[in-house]
Amino acid sequence: MQNEQPTYTKKVIEIADFMYKYPDKKMSDVLSYFVVRCRKNQRTIERYVRDAKEYNKTRIEKQEKIRDNELANETKKSLISAILTRNESLEVLSNIAKGNARKVKASEEVIIPTDCDRIRAIQQLSKMHGWEAAVVTENIVTIKDPFEKMRANHGID
Secondary structure (H helix, E strand, O other): OOOOOHHHHHHHHHHHHHHHHOOOOOHHHHHHHHHHHHOOOHHHHHHHHHHHHHHHHHHHHHHHHHHHHHHHHHHHHHHHHHOOOHHHHHHHHHHHHHOOOEEOOOOOOEEOOOHHHHHHHHHHHHHHHOOOOOOOOOOOOOOOOOOHHHHHHHOOO
16 A cells, blocks of 8 residues: 555555455445545545555455465365374284284275285284394495505604
């Protein structure tokens, strides 16, 4: 807004609220209504309306940003609740490794893990728990003394 006088700001917000509340009103209706109400000339009211439009634009942008943040938070929460925790995944793998049968929720079908399923579950559990022995590789680094030749030439040990 151009001018930060209290009455100017109040009028702009009043016009912005009116335009926000009645978005279908024609601009000529808005102008004629506020020319009479504010007792100002049409050019002054046009300036108020221009600033009111800008005010409403930032108002809508703020509301959309808040709505987007809320949606993102809801999505994040739903994703977090959909992800298995470490303990839940360990429990599922342990049940498969033990060969425990389970019912499918959608039907009355019972699934019994095969030996291949059990072996893969055990392998995954061993990786998660660190049961596999660490692979040790031997790294030998030889550092040559850059002054070795110079010492030999001068008889220095």
